[in-house]
Amino acid sequence: MTAGRPDRPPLLELRGVRAGYGEVEVLHGVDLVVPERCLFALLGPNGAGKTTTLSVIAGLHRATDGDVVLAGRRVNGATADQLARRGLCLVPEGRGIFPNLTVRENLLMATHTGSPIADVEARTFARFPRLRDRRGQLAGTLSGGEQQMLAMARGLATDPALLLLDELSMGLAPILVEELYGLVAEVAAEGVSIVVVEQFARMVLGVADRAALMVRGRVEAQGGPAEIEGALSGAYLGQ
Amino acid sequence: MDKFLTFTVIGLSTSAIYAVISSGLVLTYTTTGVFNFAHGAQGMIAAFAYWQLRFAWGWPAPLALATVLLVLAPLFGALLERVIMRGLADASEAVRLVVSISLLVGLIGLAQVIWPPGESRPMSTFFAGRQIRVWSTAVTAHQLITFACALAVAVGLRLLLHRTRIGVSMRAIVDDRPLLLLNGARTDRVALLSWAIGASLAALGGILIAPAIALDAPSLSLLIVNAYAAAIFGRLRSIPLTFVGAIVIGLTEAYLFGYLPTGNTALAGLRLAAPAILLFVVLLVLPNRRLRTGVRSRERFPCPTRAGALLFSGSVFVAGIVMATTMSRPDLVTYGKVFSFGIIALSLVPLVGYAGQISLCQLSFAGIGAVVMAHVGGASGSPLGLVLAAVVAAAVGALVALPALRLSGIYLALATAAFAVALDRWVFNLPAVRIGPLRLRLFDLGSVDVAPLRLFGYRFDSPRAQMLLAAGAFALLALGVSAVRRGRLGRRLLAMRDSEAACATFGMDLVRTRLAVFTLSAAIAGVGGAIYATQLSSITPGNFDLVSGLPIFMLVVVGGAGMVGGALFAGIGLQGLLPALARLSSLLARWQTIAPALAGLGLGRNPSGAASDVTVALAPLRRDAPVLGAMLAAMGLLWAGRLAGAFGGWPFLAGLVVALAVAAAVAQHRAGAVGAVGAVDAVDAAGPAPAAAAATATVPAPAPVPAAPPATAAPPVPALEWMGITQPWTADAVAALDRVLGLPEEGVRGGAAHG
Secondary structure: OOOOOOOOOOOEEEEEEEEEEOOEEEEEEEEEEEOOOOEEEEEOOOOOOHHHHHHHHHOOOOOOEEEEEEOOEEOOOOOHHHHHHOOEEEEOOOOOOOOOOEHHHHHHHHHHHOOOHHHHHHHHHHHOHHHHHOOOOEHHHOOHHHHHHHHHHHHHHOOOOEEEEEOOOOOOOHHHHHHHHHHHHHHHHOOOEEEEEEOOHHHHHOOOOEEEEEEOOEEEEEEOHHHHHHHHHHHHOOO | OHHHHHHHHHHHHHHHHHHHHHHHHHHHHHHHOOOOOOHHHHHHHHHHHHHHHHHHOOOOHHHHHHHHHHHHHHHHHHHHHHHOHHHHOOOOHHHHHHHHHHHHHHHHHHHHHHOOOOOOOOOOOOOOOOEEEEOOEEEEHHHHHHHHHHHHHHHHHHHHHHHOHHHHHHHHHHHOHHHHHHOOOOHHHHHHHHHHHHHHHHHHHHHHHOOOOOOOHHHHHHOHHHHHHHHHHOOOOOHHHHHHHHHHHHHHHHHHHHHOOOOOHHHHHHHHHHHHHHHHHHHHHOOOOOOOOOOOOOOOOOOOOHHHHHHHHHHHHHHHHHHHHHOOHHHHHHHOHHHHHHHHHHOHHHHHHHOOOOOOOHHHHHHHHHHHHHHHHOOOOOHHHHHHHHHHHHHHHHHHHHHHOOOOHHHHHHHHHHHHHHHHHOHHHOOOEEEOOEEEOOOOOOOEEOOOOEEOOEEOOOHHHHHHHHHHHHHHHHHHHHHHHHOHHHHHHHHHHHOHHHHHHOOOOHHHHHHHHHHHHHHHHHHHHHHHHHHHOEEOHHHHOHHHHHHHHHHHHHHOOOOHHHHHHHHHHHHHHHHHHHHHOHHHHHHOOOHHHHHHHHHHHOOOOHHHHHHHHHHHHHHOHHHHHHHHHHHHHHHHHHHOOOOOHHHHHHHHHHHHHHHHHHHHHHHHHHHHHHHHHHHHHHOOOOHHHHHHOOOOOOOOOOOOOOHHHOOOOOOHHHOOOOOOOOHHHHHHHHHHHOOOHHHHHHHHHHO
């Protein structure tokens, strides 16, 4: 389950990816391999470059050097919307919703990838019955947890090939975070490949198949959850 | 009662047109974040195009309408989005504004080139003569069509924005554009569509309203101020509230038209200015917005050094002397205005460049200064006029600043534009106003003569003396504005531009700071206006209206609003280059209104403006004494030759330009050779691998670094915010930061040793 079939390229591969903001380079050559059908945890302390890495993968941010390879195809330079329509779904950090649209209109936006609205609604409401009662409400007026559910709904209802989740836990009560990660594990079990970025590492390592540890713009370690867990405290304390 | 009904119908049909126009404005603003000042101008162009097809070429009305509304206008809107607006996504508000104002000015210019003003272009209403009776009043077919159009637009937009996926996407873009991309939406198509629809709505409004007022480019374009007021009712977001606003404004206008006594000249202008005044009032009652937190801007302006400011002002004054001694009398009259316009432009530097506030009414302040100079200065040209021009303009500036204290960005721009319109449509056209014992004279319903300034018994009455006066005044004020930038007020203004919220938490008084900068800026504009007026010797309200003032704002931002050089750029551009080009060729003369617009449209490329480029390019020359000396000697020789009559004006100018260019290139070359050696030295001195730079960036370097290299081999100093990031962190960097922050150097060096 941890590795893809040997005859096929990994679903996602980063080779020596460099990226930055203006003159400041943030990623100094990131190498990463995410096999197919895998729940992959990308961990690291604040400022390690995890979110930038996701942005580069999703096409929101341009890599200045290196290759981003999706299922064997180099996709540097593809735009975010092109990648999204080809099955890559990034749920960004901090509520990936449109606050001034209603819940229903938010779901309508998820149909840009090609799923019919009826499907998206049915799947979302099956998983999050709470959202059904709030269909007509402005998304910005939902509670934090409901907003995160709505954000995740896009990832769950549109059948992506690769789901990228950035800091699901941000600003949410621990019990809710646990619930959401339970859901993530469920979806992964259905065969969707997922990359989860988290600052709070221990929570994710429990559910992940593989993990990588980023420190200061580089991947320091990559392997099974147990291996990474050992390297954690050193990286977080900056040793 | 009949009269009331009649004016209600008239008012409502105007309302309907305003609603159509302003809903297009709201649509483009909400979906792309660009407040399209040129929206009305697009409608104006469409009205002209329709006139051309329908009346000049005699096409049948439905065909002409379909061509304009469904083909030409949407194509034009889409073209604008693709070519111009797309590049503005992360530009600052001032830059976006300049681009759309440039478009406004450019379109007015274009319309006047294609359809020269002065000809009569009658445009009849739809189904002229047909009407139906409603109770006791007649409603024309044209009015009925107008109502139907407004209704169709309201329903259509509602359906589009709430019922269709692309419509909902338009609203989603406002919330979070990157997220919409992550959803897989083609955001460029969404923006394209909203610009196309916006342009069509503008066109519809323009065609509907054109028969009611004359087909005249500026007045049709500025009609939009009325539509803006309606859009502000809906806070640029809500289309239903925009319709309410349109009704309020349309009815107000109609009732003022119907019920104001006609004999009173004071009230006649009020009708024209009413929407602008309403706009101003609506902006006043808008709820308080939250304080802005940090803004990310692409603009970077270096802080002028004292020596640099002196050099700049000195060069300007010397240039003034050279121009005054070499030019013919008509040239002196033409090009003398470079400096007075430069002063008016200078007033924007503290306001726009330092404080990040936008004002479109600087020329109106200048107009106030001009009027004061004319009346207080009197026939003798008393210097009291100049002083009072500054004082009165400053007082009015403070008055305008009061609402501005709560507004910023696009709202502030609109408020100042409304103020400028109210002045030029109404106040400047008033006869003398009596307030108690005070009798204020303005433009005396036409033009006013302005006597030349008399200072210490010397009368600045020749164009030569006036040019020297203006150049001297510009040089002095530029010194003052640079000093403000280096001083306490300048730091406050910059801090306020970067983050109002942070300033407030530091206990800074935002109200006083804003009041100060508005007052200062209006005073400078007042002085500029007074000097401009003495050069003109006879002034009319037309010299100081909104449309004439817009290019100043545009060119200052293009030149670089954060630097006094940007003001000189605006002065030279508007009063130097344009007249010179016009003289070279009559074809260029026709296009000269469009030239500044093109400059503004090119702004997206380099938001810091041209002045900073020039400063960077000339920096090596400034440090290179031998080359600088040689250049000045060459220029002196040229000047002597010109004075002796050895050659004419154009070769002289060309010679100066060549001398400057050669000197700058030579200095650049020499500095390049020296600088490269210096950079290598610096890397050697710093020693360890570049990766260490990032690690040490957060901690002052404990490593002992060799003493500063000799001055000739100084490494290139990075901009302040990049210290320790693009190059290793050294003791020199600490010292440089200390100098800028005004900290005692030794004390902090001790602290660094601790770290």
